[in-house]
Amino acid sequence: MVTLKHLSVKDHDEGSDPQLAEAGSAETAGTRHRRAESSEFFLNQQKNFALSLVLLLSCYSALLIPAYLPTQQATRNERTTQESMVLLNRSAALLSQKCRSGWSTAKLNAVPQFRSLLEIPVFLQNRTGHWELEPPLGLQGCEESLAHSLKALPDSGLPSSPKNCRRCMVVGSGGVLHGKQLGAHIDKHDIIIRMNNAPVFGFEKDAGSRTTIRLMYPEGAPFSKREYQKTDIIALVAFKSLDIKWLTSVVTRKPLSWWSKLWFWRNVVNEIPLQPENFRILNPEILKRTWHVLTCTKQQRKTVPTLGISAVVLALQLCDEVSLAGFGYDLQQPGALLHYYETLRMDAMMTQVVHDVRAESSLLKELVKAGVVNDLTGAL
Known part of the structure; x- marks a missing residue:
C-alpha cells in the first residue's frame, strides 16, 4: 500500500514538472503566433492603403491630365471657324450682287x-x-369664326x-x-x-x-x-377653329374664356403688343x-x-x-x-x-x- 502510494505520489510529482513546462512552452508559441499575425495584419493594411492611394491618384490623373493635354477639340474649333468663314464669304458675295x-x-x-x-x-x-378640307390644309368648319376674325383685321x-x-x-x-x-x-x-x-x-x-x-x-x-x-x-x-378665335381675342383685346383655353395643348398668350394692322x-x-x-x-x-x-x-x-x-x-x-x-x-x-x-x-x-x-x- 505504501509502495503504491509512494509510487503514486512519485509518479505524480515526476510528471507534474514536464506538464508545467509544456504548458509554458505552448503559451510562448501562441503569443509568438499572435504577434506574427498582428504584424502581418498591419503590413497588409499598409499595402492596401498604398494600393488604394495609387488607384485614387490614377483616377484623378485620368480625369485631370487630359484637360491639360492637346486634344481634338482645338482642331474641331478651328475647322468650325473655317467653315463659318466660308459660309460668311458666300453670303456676303450673294448680297453684293444686284438683285435678280x-x-x-x-x-x-x-x-x-x-x-x-x-x-x-x-x-x-x-x-x-x-373650303374642301379642314385645318390646317383648309378651313372647312371654321367659316363663321373666320368671317368674324377677318372683320377685325x-x-x-x-x-x-x-x-x-x-x-x-x-x-x-x-x-x-x-x-x-x-x-x-x-x-x-x-x-x-x-x-x-x-x-x-x-x-x-x-x-x-x-x-x-x-x-x-x-x-x-x-x-x-x-x-x-x-x-x-x-x-x-x-x-383648328379655336386658333382663329384666339387670334380674334388677341386683336380685339378680349381674352378667351378659361374653358376655351383648356383645349390648347399648352399655355397661350392673352395679348401681343402689336396693332390690329400687324x-x-x-x-x-x-x-x-x-x-x-x-x-x-x-x-x-x-x-x-x-x-x-x-x-x-x-x-x-x-x-x-x-x-x-x-x-x-x-x-x-x-x-x-x-x-x-x-x-x-x-x-x-x-x-x-x-x-x-x-x-x-x-x-x-x-x-x-x-x-x-x-x-x-x-x-x-
Whole structure:
C-alpha cells in the first residue's frame, strides 16, 4: 500500500514538472503566433492603403491630365471657324450682287413637279370662300369664326416696299444656325420670315434682329414681349377653329374664356403688343399645295407640313430671290442641337409623328440643287 502510494505520489510529482513546462512552452508559441499575425495584419493594411492611394491618384490623373493635354477639340474649333468663314464669304458675295428680278420663280417654273407652288395668295382676304378640307390644309368648319376674325383685321397685304426686286430670308430654328454669326447678313434682306417662338433677343449675332413676318400658331407664340419688337406682321397658321378665335381675342383685346383655353395643348398668350394692322391669317392653300408636293411620290400619310417648309413656299410668293438659314436636320447625329436657342437634341425629332421631316429635307435639297433657293448654313 505504501509502495503504491509512494509510487503514486512519485509518479505524480515526476510528471507534474514536464506538464508545467509544456504548458509554458505552448503559451510562448501562441503569443509568438499572435504577434506574427498582428504584424502581418498591419503590413497588409499598409499595402492596401498604398494600393488604394495609387488607384485614387490614377483616377484623378485620368480625369485631370487630359484637360491639360492637346486634344481634338482645338482642331474641331478651328475647322468650325473655317467653315463659318466660308459660309460668311458666300453670303456676303450673294448680297453684293444686284438683285435678280424673278430669279426664284423662273428656277421653280423650270421644274415641272414644283410648278404648283407658284402663284398662291399668301394671306386671306376679307372673304371666306369654299373650303374642301379642314385645318390646317383648309378651313372647312371654321367659316363663321373666320368671317368674324377677318372683320377685325384692317389689312391683308404686305407692308409697302419701294424696291422692285426683293430678297427673302427664311430663318429656320435649326441648331445648325448656332455659331454661324450670320445675323448681320440676315438683317440685310428685304423680308425676313421666322417661325413660332424662335427668339431674336439674345441671339442677334447668329439669327439677326429684324422680323418681317412671324408665322405661328397660338401654342407657339412667344411669351416675351421683347420678341415682338422690330416685327411687322404676325401671321396665324390655323390648325383648328379655336386658333382663329384666339387670334380674334388677341386683336380685339378680349381674352378667351378659361374653358376655351383648356383645349390648347399648352399655355397661350392673352395679348401681343402689336396693332390690329400687324396681324394676318396665312392662306391654308400654301400648306395644302406643299403637302401635295411632299406626298405625290408615295402613299399619303396623315402628316402636315412644318411651318419651316411652309415659310419657304410663302417666301417664293413674295420675293425674287430666296435664301435659307438654319435649315437641315441631321438625323444621323442624335446628339446634335435641334434648335439654335436651346439644348434639346436631334433624337427628340425622331419621336414626333406629325411631320415627315425626311420628305421635307429631300424637297429642300431639290430646291437648293435646282437653284430655286440658297442655303446659307450649308446643311441641305
